[in-house]
Amino acid sequence: DAGVIQSPRHEVTEMGQEVTLRCKPISGHDYLFWYRQTMMRGLELLIYFNNNVPIDDSGMPEDRFSAKMPNASFSTLKIQPSEPRDSAVYFCASRGDSGNEKLFFGSGTQLSVL
Amino acid sequence: AQSVAQPEDQVNVAEGNPLTVKCTYSVSGNPYLFWYVQYPNRGLQFLLKYITGDNLVKGSYGFEAEFNKSQTSFHLKKPSALVSDSALYFCAVRDGVDRNTGKLIFGQGTTLQVKP
Numbered sequence: 001d002a003g004v005i006q007s008p009r010h011e012v013t014e015m016g017q018e019v020t021l022r023c024k025p026i027s028g029h030d031y032l033f034w035y036r037q038t039m040m041r042g043l044e045l046l047i048y049f050n051n052n053v054p055i056d057d058s059g060m061p062e063d064r065f066s067a068k069m070p071n072a073s074f075s076t077l078k079i080q081p082s083e084p085r086d087s088a089v090y091f092c093a094s095r096g097d098s099g100n101e102k103l104f105f106g107s108g109t110q111l112s113v114l
Numbered sequence: 115a116q117s118v119a120q121p122e123d124q125v126n127v128a129e130g131n132p133l134t135v136k137c138t139y140s141v142s143g144n145p146y147l148f149w150y151v152q153y154p155n156r157g158l159q160f161l162l163k164y165i166t167g168d169n170l171v172k173g174s175y176g177f178e179a180e181f182n183k184s185q186t187s188f189h190l191k192k193p194s195a196l197v198s199d200s201a202l203y204f205c206a207v208r209d210g211v212d213r214n215t216g217k218l219i220f221g222q223g224t225t226l227q228v229k230p
Contacts, residue, residue: 004157033217043158043204043220056217091157101165101208103150103218105157 004106006092012112018080021109024073025094033093034077082113116141116209120221127195127228135190135224137205146208147188149179153201195228
């Protein structure tokens with residue numbers, strides 16, 4: 001398995017533009033998580049899905065952020081409009097419905113909003 | 115709410131020496147604790163977990179962690195550090211008793227620097 005795949009690896013955009021981050025979880029995993037990492041706030045959970053259904057979106061900063069999981073192999077995190085304070089590394093992670101609770105992380109998307 | 119704290123931003127150790135990366139937790143109920151490692155420009159990787167049972171948990175790459183209920187700590191340890199262990203280490207706690215609904219809450223991270 002190729003692991004969790006995120007795209008793009010790097011995104012540079014201007015304030016006010018729409019940004020879409022993409023994630024392909026490991027095949028067979030039932031849970032998908034979106035995290036954001038910054039120097040100031042560390043690693044924050046934004047939202048997570050179980051069987052494509054959003055379970056907890058309490059970490060989503062504001063209405064500018066939205067996430068979808070239309071099927072078991074694809075999820076998007078969208079920011080519209082983007083702002084400089086959204087600059088961060090965004091990670092997607094997945095795990096299976098088993099006892100070990102191991103999260104598998106993608107390599108992240110480095111987002112810079114100018 | 116569950117939380118973990120990593121009191122040190124950075125730990126420096128010489129290669130071959132033992133290392134400890136500290137973590138304390140605050141939970142209601144039984145703690146479910148984890149350690150992850152992040153290498154530069156990579157996502158986090160699972161190292162080990164404590165759910166129940168033995169207080170000394172063994173994990174990947176020769177790491178182990180000691181669960182201490184009285185001190186509410188879950189320190190990461192390795193008997194002999196390698197330069198390649200240099201990375202960012204995160205302690206985490208599951209928020210919720212049900213593994214099917216619980217999410218992981220991460221600490222701020224500790225940078226481990228192992229010098230030759």
